[in-house]
Amino acid sequence: MTATVSKEIRTEINEEGKLNLSIATSDVPVPGDDDVLIKVEASPINPSDLGLLISFAADLSNISTTGSGDETVTSFGIHPALMQSLKPRVGLSMKAGNEGGGVVIDAGKNAKDLIGKTVGVAGGEMYSQYRCLPAMSCLIMNEGTSPVEAASSFVNPLTALGFTETMRLENHKAIVHTAAASNLGQMLVKICKADSIPLINIVRKQEHVDLLKGIGAEYVLNTSDADFMGNLIDALVETGATLGFDATGGGNEGKLPGQILAAMEIAANKNAKEYSRYGSDTYKQVYIYGGLDPSPTVLNRSFGLSWGLGGWLLTPFIGRVGMEKFQEMRDRVAKEIKTTFASNYTQEISLEEMLDPEIIKTYAKQATGTCLLYTSPSPRD
Numbered sequence: 001m002t003a004t005v006s007k008e009i010r011t012e013i014n015e016e017g018k019l020n021l022s023i024a025t026s027d028v029p030v031p032g033d034d035d036v037l038i039k040v041e042a043s044p045i046n047p048s049d050l051g052l053l054i055s056f057a058a059d060l061s062n063i064s065t066t067g068s069g070d071e072t073v074t075s076f077g078i079h080p081a082l083m084q085s086l087k088p089r090v091g092l093s094m095k096a097g098n099e100g101g102g103v104v105i106d107a108g109k110n111a112k113d114l115i116g117k118t119v120g121v122a123g124g125e126m127y128s129q130y131r132c133l134p135a136m137s138c139l140i141m142n143e144g145t146s147p148v149e150a151a152s153s154f155v156n157p158l159t160a161l162g163f164t165e166t167m168r169l170e171n172h173k174a175i176v177h178t179a180a181a182s183n184l185g186q187m188l189v190k191i192c193k194a195d196s197i198p199l200i201n202i203v204r205k206q207e208h209v210d211l212l213k214g215i216g217a218e219y220v221l222n223t224s225d226a227d228f229m230g231n232l233i234d235a236l237v238e239t240g241a242t243l244g245f246d247a248t249g250g251g252n253e254g255k256l257p258g259q260i261l262a263a264m265e266i267a268a269n270k271n272a273k274e275y276s277r278y279g280s281d282t283y284k285q286v287y288i289y290g291g292l293d294p295s296p297t298v299l300n301r302s303f304g305l306s307w308g309l310g311g312w313l314l315t316p317f318i319g320r321v322g323m324e325k326f327q328e329m330r331d332r333v334a335k336e337i338k339t340t341f342a343s344n345y346t347q348e349i350s351l352e353e354m355l356d357p358e359i360i361k362t363y364a365k366q367a368t369g370t371c372l373l374y375t376s377p378s379p380r381d
Contacts, residue, residue, distance in 0.1 A: 004028055007070065007351055008128035011053055012093045017083050019055055021074045021355050024093070029132040033108040036135045038119060041147035043100030043126040044343065045354075045363045045372045046155050047247075047290055053096040053127075056291070057082035060364060063357045074355040097126030097374070101150030104138070111135035118145050120153030120334075127351065127374055139330050145337055151373060152343040155314070156184040157333040158326075159289070160191055160341075162317045163245050165325065167197065170285065174198035174241035176260055178248055179292055180220070181208035181368050183343045185247075189217045190340040198239035200232070202256070208368065223252045229263060236267035244286040245312065250295030257286045257309060258299040265303035279304015287312035292366050345373040 010024045031037045050056070059077040066073050078086060099122040104114045119138040125131060141150045167175055177188055180201035192199040193216050200219040201212050212220045219235045221228060235241075244260045252259065261284050268282035284303060289312040299309070318326050333341050349372055353359055363372050 003130070006128055006130040008125065009053070009096055009351055009354055010093045011055075011096055013055065013078060013086055013090050015090060017078045017080060018075050019058060019078055021054070021360075023070050023072065023351055023355070025070075028130045031106055031108045031111070031132050034110045034135055035108050035132055036104045036111050036114050036119075036138060037106040038102040038121060038131045038133065038138075039105045039376070040100050040102040040126060040128055040131050041376045042102070042151035043097045043374045044152050044155075044345070045374065046098065046152075047292065047366045048155055049096060049098050050364065050366070052094060054360065054364060055086060056294075057086060058364065060357075060361055063360065065355065065357060069352060072352060072355045074357060074360065076360075095125035095128065097128070098122055098124060099152065099154040100126035100131070100374075101141075101147035101153065102131070102376075103147060107135065114138065114140070117141070118147055118150055120150035120337075122154035127354065129351075129376055139334055141334055141337065145334075148345075148373070148375065149337055149342070152183065153333050153337060153341070156182075156187055156343065157337075157341040158318075158329055159314050160184055160187040161329045161332065162312075162314055163188060164191055164195060164197055165321060165329075166287075166312070166317065167243055169321070170243065172241070172243035172285070174200070174239040174243070176200045176202065176236075176241050176244035176286075178202045178244070178246045178251055178256060178260075179290070179368050180217075181205075181211050182247070183371055185368075186212070186215060187341055189215055193217075194340065198241060200235045200239060200241055202232075202260075203368070204251075205368075211369075223256070229259065232259070232263040233266050236263055237270055242268075242282060242284050246286055246288045247290035248293040249288045249291045250293035250297055254293070254295040254298035255300070257288060257297055258303075260286050261303040261307050261309070262300070265307075276304075279306060281306055283307065285310075289313065292368075344371065346370050348373050348375045350374070350376075 006028045013019050057079045063076040104117050118141045123133040181203050204223045209220045221231050246257050264284040268280035284307040
């Protein structure tokens, strides 16, 4: 028998500038004609979840907890200087969790064939026990795929595929990627290897170099090395990469996006036939798609005038390429979820543990190689 009540994480900012994380209960919804009811069994805590879950303005230096179990409330401050930008969400008890995996346990009359199927979904509000969504939003997994494997079937896989599609759309031939040892970065290595796309990976620890080399990456550069810039220029000359995707926004003391553009300019000028006071005419583009480092992005203008620096987000990209290409990408994810798009998790936690101050500090760090997964402790109905 299906449960009638569902637990879920709520996040709310109050007028006093405090953010409260709690567990709420709500009635399990009845699916409409074209909807499915999913028993959520796993949902990752990705960097893209944190803006809503704990906000980009969180001050975790004074975190406190009251109550216990389902009555737990964890509170911490919002940096006063950033409170104004969060005014629109003050007083709103909001649900969080971008994506997850689970099993369809009920469905409307037009989706009955999905009952019992394992699906991946990205409908938001996934830090819950049950979720009702349109059937068409589900990525139906192949037989033998678990909900844990399906949990990260949207954000990272489609972002990685989006990078290679952006490369093709904008007429580049190779890619530079930062924070490259993440789950997303490892997926991109495998995609580029399979699709014969030159990829330059940038990391900041030797263990990350070893990790990526171990899965077949050819170019892996460490920002901690004294000859990082020289190595980057050499790799750019060899690959011809003029497109970068930066997950940090402020990595390497805020200089990393600018360093990539500068190295691209030097690499382009190595093959220049004549000098131009305006720099090379090779167009260079770096997209910032994350904020792992909150430092300011610093540009020392040493890369001519043919360049671009902007933001990249998955949802506008999907609108750009259209539903046919999007479905093609989704189908590839489902087919390769155990290989190319497999995710690794460092810890599985419950809803209650998501409110633990030490665990909050762990996922707030957004450390490369650390990924937590909410898993439902209750049995499948």
